[in-house]
Amino acid sequence: MENRLKEICSVNSEMQEKYYLYCQIKKSLTERLRTVPAYFPHFSIHDASHSANIIKYLSMLLGRDNIEKLSVSDLLVLCVAAYAHDISMSVSYEMIHEKMTSDEWKETLKKYTSSQQEDLADIAERLLRFPEVKKDVIALDVYSDVLYVIEENFRAEHAKRSAEEILENGDLEKLFGIRMRNILAEVCRLHGCGISDVMDLPYEENGIFDDYIHPRFDAALLALGDLLDMDTGRFDKEFLRVAAPMPKLSEIHKEKHESITHFLVKNGMIEIKSNCKSLEVYRAMRDWIDWIRQSTEFMSVHWSEIAPEKIAGAPYLNESEILLNNDVKWVEFADLKFEISTKHALKLLGGTNLYKSKYVFVREVIQNAVDATMKRIYLTYLEQYDGDKENKDDRFLKWLVHEGKEIINDSAIHVTLSIENKRVKFVIEDKGIGISKDDVKRIASVEGKSDDERNFIHTMPEFFRPSGTFGIGLQSIFIVADEFEMITRTESEKTKKITFQNAKDGRGYITVSDCEKRNFVGTTLIVYLNQNYFTQEDLGINDFGFKVRPREELIYRSLVSEVNNLDSEIPAIKMQQQKEEYIPVIIENQVKEFAEYVPKIILQYDSLFADKLFVKNDYLEIICMESSISYRYFDRKHCCIFNAFLCSNHDDKNKLSSREKLRSYSNYGRTIFYKNSYIESDFDHGYESGRDRFHSYLDYSINLLSGNSEDVLTLERRGIKEKFKSQLDDLIRQESGIFIRHVVDDLLTRHEIIKPSLLLIVYQEARGYGYRFQELSEEYKKELQSLIIGGYQCFENEENQKNEFCPTAYELIDKELFFVRRYDEKDDVACTSKVTDKKFTDIMKEPNVILLNMRNNRDYDHPLNHKIKKQFIYNINDILYEVCVAVPFLRQNNDPYERDSFFKLEQFLKFLFTNRRCIYAWPEYKNLQTYINLGIRKYGHTVEKQVEMQLNTEIQTLLKNELLERGYIVNCCDRYLSQIVESKDYQDNLKYILAECNNSTGDLEEMYQKLWQDELKLLEDERFKEVTKIIIKNIGNSGVPNSGDVFGGYFVM
Structure with missing residues (x-):
């Protein structure tokens, strides 16, 4: 194109004078562009070589025949635009000083603190507090931070500022005149806009000679030519070697250019092939090629409204292929991310105080591991007994307790806590069903289970169904980490690594790749906790400890305390402790330096089905003592385990006062568990608790083994949903009734020795249910007759006198x-x-x-x-x-x-x-x-x-x-x-x-x-x-x- 321009301009002296002026302007612009790396050291090359490449690729794209059909004015505008479109990236110290001392600069930095580019946000925060920072930031770091901010700020609107400089350039006015210089400015400005914006320019205007200029055509070609300078040599390696460390985004773009394996621009045709090392680079390359595709397709559709009449067909993208590590296997996951952004989800959850603890993710990921392992264990059972349709739930339960015992123990979930490179590391490993490709997509969409999975879970016995999740629970990890990874394998798919990114860095992508680290089915989840996410309040430490002790040690101890299941001998706390899980869970300390105060095994849950209660054919255990009754029962019909304790502390040698109520004793704390996990204590009942004194004596806990968590629990899983409380209240009353029936049967069968005051409680509740109370009163008549209730005063009608009256319990109960x-x-x-x-x-x-x-x-x-x-x-x-x-x-x-x-x-x-x-x-x-x-x-x-x-x-x-x-x-x-x-x-x-x-x-x-x-x-x-x-x-x-x-x-x- 430049050769053609020189050739045409040699025809007469007027054109030749314009060409000489062009050469002078080109030389001036080239000198200016040499200074771009001074303040843009991490950018691809934007000196004169970039301008020359644009002209080169446009020449290859148009071909000789089309170039010869271009007017002198079009050629001149295209060549000058190639050198002038990035001229504003040549900034001076005075420009930077003026910008950074302006009243608006602080607001600009504040805006950057909420940037989706994490490194830019961190830099802006450091610069905002720079005057107060003394120890943790060195001068060289400040230099690097300032460079990055300059790059971001001056790059953002460089096309607009280039146009503004062109409008002030006197040499360009001499070359083009005011009108044509204005057109050049618009052509350069539009290279930073969408391709469709070129249609805002006129199709054709008079040129500077006896010819015509086509502003739309020139603007479209400049934008496409700018994109085509994408070959592998776009970054100056020597300059990068001596410059400050590259920001993450620049590193990705560098690798994008280096990934080119085939690049052809010829006679209107473009071909591009690339082999990317990572999904981040793949996305960058994919986006770049998409911009080329959008430009060529738009130009093709509107070619008659853009190009001069004699110019042949529009440019087109003939072939584009992007590989990821020589394969297209994981390309379908390139754009996968949480549909509810992490940032929005955590902001929403934080606003409702959903996650009051930084470590709520621990319970979430353990629950996920348990659910996955339960599914695999049931699949193992089906392989042996799939044809056994009768009493399948009972058969499965017996299998869990006996034949499947070893399988359950071998499927234990292991959690390890350690410190690596001053970061707390949390790892959980299960032998569950693993995560398939389709599972990854569902995790991203937060849509929960597939129809097939729901149907499968529905076939599982109700007492052994996974609890279900709310979908956003996995994102709770981002409260403490920038990213986490899963290494997983299923029966039908090979091992893969899934990396989940925090949306704070601007992407929040879910990246999938091959992995060779795991050769058995299941999932390993790895989280490195970010120290910057923990405040002094989170760690519960005093000022001295927070400022002096290593942060990773504080976080580790805090995490250990959280996962240790409220380790305490205080009765009120012990009642809330989880002791069992469907699958054994072992949490292990791997920091030897902490062995003195952190045990090797921090916590261990045994399998629920290892409990001796399940060995009994009727799943019932009653221990009647003289002063108390202990009771445990697995109710198959209602899928719950009900523990109860009833006692009397009254000394039956003394009469029971009519003004006295029998005291209750707290052993279980009226505690609710949902699928083995503690939910809440002191669960009181509805209206009947005031009518029925029995429930003030009865202490209990109930472990609900059925129902979906979304229906039963509040979102944070620390309480019962209001809508479910009435159902739970009814269930507790039903279990209380079953309890009293079992106790009455036991007393009548074995005639246990029991205190009269305790018997009085049991009798009255049996009478309330209408269950064998007459048999009970006859069987224990002597005991009820021995219990004197004193303190009554008999009212005599005639004399209006009050006399003490001390009947027996037997006399009054009916x-x-x-x-x-x-x-x-x-x-x-x-x-x-x-x-x-x-x-x-x-x-x-x-x-x-x-x-x-x-x-x-x-x-x-x-x-x-x-x-x-x-x-x-x-x-x-x-x-x-x-x-x-x-x-x-x-x-x-x-x-x-x-x-x-x-x-x-x-x-x-x-x-x-x-x-x-x-x-x-x-x-x-x-x-x-x-x-x-x-x-x-x-x-x-x-x-x-x-x-x-x-x-x-x-x-x-x-x-x-x-x-x-x-x-x-x-x-x-x-x-x-x-x-x-x-x-x-x-x-x-x-x-x-x-x-x-x-x-x-x-x-x-x-x-x-x-x-x-x-x-x-x-x-x-x-x-x-x-x-x-x-x-x-x-x-x-x-x-x-x-x-x-x-x-x-x-x-x-």
Whole structure:
């Protein structure tokens, strides 16, 4: 092209003068380009040789015939553009000084700190804190950092700045004139833009002689020519030898050029072949060739709108081949990365405090290893017994316990902790099924299991199914590391290495390659923990230790502490310790220097199926001692292991006080395990825990061996999902029932010696379930008769005296108990027969009724598991007494207890004057009940079924004012019912009740309105006007207790 330009310009003196001026400009630009390496030492060569190569490759691409058809103006613009397009990369000290002392420079560095190029982000952070840095950064490092930042900053918009310099260049104005110089500037600017942007230029304009120039054509060729300078000699090795270390990105581009094995540019045709050493280089080369392909394809489609009329066909990419280590085997994984970026995932998880511990990855990767090994063990079993379809789950369980025992032990998972080159190294090795190519793709997409895998898992016995993952658990490793690798092998695929990169470096790729390090099926995962990811708070160390002790030692000790499964003799902590796993797990210390305080074997889980419980045919173990009952049971139906402990600390030589409750003893801590892993402790139950005293005595743990983790556990796997808690509560109650049945059977079969107070607990629960309780009372009649319950006070009607009454447990366990207390000790409540209800008081006239005194504060601890049946007011010698009738607790009867009108009114007055939201239901309105908080809360005894009765504030105020004035409300129902029904509060209450209850909508709507009607009629009952005033006064003085406090929670309504 340059020769053709010289040839044409020799025709006349005007053209010859322009050519001489071109040569001078070329020489000037060449001198400028020589200085580019001074501040861009890590870039490919951008001196005059790069410009000459562009002209050379464009000449080869166009061919002689097409070059001879180009106008002088097109040739001149193309040749000058080849030398001028990168001119802004020749920067001076003054330019750099001006940039780096500007007000915007600090903001530029701050922007770089969030760069996806990790080395650039680190450099920017160091430079931002440079004035304070004294010890850990040397001057040479600062020099290298500054060079890198200059390269990044001045490269970013060099095409735009080159165009700006061209517009200021007087020599170019002499050569082209102002208009043509502007076109040249745009041609150079567009080499840094997308190929389609050339269409913003005009197709054709008048040139500098009697010819035409084609701006689109010139801009497209310059951009393509710039890309074609890609042969192996683009980097100056001698210059790199003496320069600062290359950044990672520059190293990749250097290897990209060096990977070229075939390069041909000839007569419009381009051929490129490359053999890359790594996937990083492969990606760079692939992207470069894609840019060439996009350019040629765009030019081909729009050739008639770009090229001069006589120029033959558009350039094309005839052949392109990129190999990876002489193969295309792993090329399909070149672009594989997590679809949820690591950076976004960890930011999301951090924002929800999902991963509060840096070491949560330990549990994640151990769980993955266990799951993979369980699948392989089941496949091994199927190879032997695939045809055995009957009782396959039972057959498999027996195989695990007996024949498969050796296979399980040989499949143990090994974790090793060590320190290499001042970095903590975590390695976990399993003999599971390995990771296939398809598995790698699913890991990247975070989509979980394939349909085939789900179907396979579904065929596995429920008690031996993998727990499942949330998909992003593997990315938790990036909380502590820049990358990690897996060396894995499957039955059908050879060994491969998979490297997972943190997205912080701008890629986050998953790289797959061949590997010869492992010759057996399974996976080895290797993580090097990055010291920079750990803060002083993470390590829990004081200032002195954090600043003085080696960081890797601090991290190692912290990691050991985390994986050591809360090693402690403190009972409350021991209850939370995981002791078993489906597959044995061994965690080993490999740092000999720490042997003094870190044992060789840090932690070891035995196989769950090595437990002697599984050797027993009924999977049941009961140990009845005199004061306690220990119980373990593997429930095949519900796929769980239930451990229970029941004891009595009461000295049965002394009588059991009626004001005393039997104490429980914590051995298991009411702890929940999910597939052997600790989840949470102190799991209390829903509404029934307040009704049933048994659950306050029973201590237990339960290991759930079924259910998918996504359905059962919270995302961080440290708690039970709210939606699952009710199911878990039901399961624990079922297991408690199974426990009591097994205990009763055992007692009746072997007639164990057992303390009467412990027997009393067992009997009452058996009675609650309706299971063999009569046999039990007869078999252990003497024991129950020997247990005296003292502290009762007999109430004598005629003399109004209180006498101590000490019955035996045997006398009371099946009886109705009548508790009585004077309603008002101050005689403020006027006693009239009108306030009593004959329907209730008639039962007081039945023979053999024994009245037991109730303490005035209604806070009566009680050893018997009774439940209130009725509550009413009773007139004795013109004094009002409250009577509570309690019956033995039965699980089949959870209906609300009956109240007379007096106590219905008292409850409604408390509702009005204490601004409550709910009331306890009457038996006839039990279908309106809903659980407070759906029956699930930390402390079960405060959670009950009640009826939502939120009342409009204005209406509530009117009702309260009238009651304070008169003690009753005239025509209350007629005046207020319609207002209440039409209020938003009423409609919201009804909407919630309909959503929570299963009865027909029409029935509930009618029932709810009837309840309000009955409540309002109580307020208009003039019989209670004096009582109402006293009750309201007592409410204001906190003199009326909550109904649910009666008997200290034994008789929660």
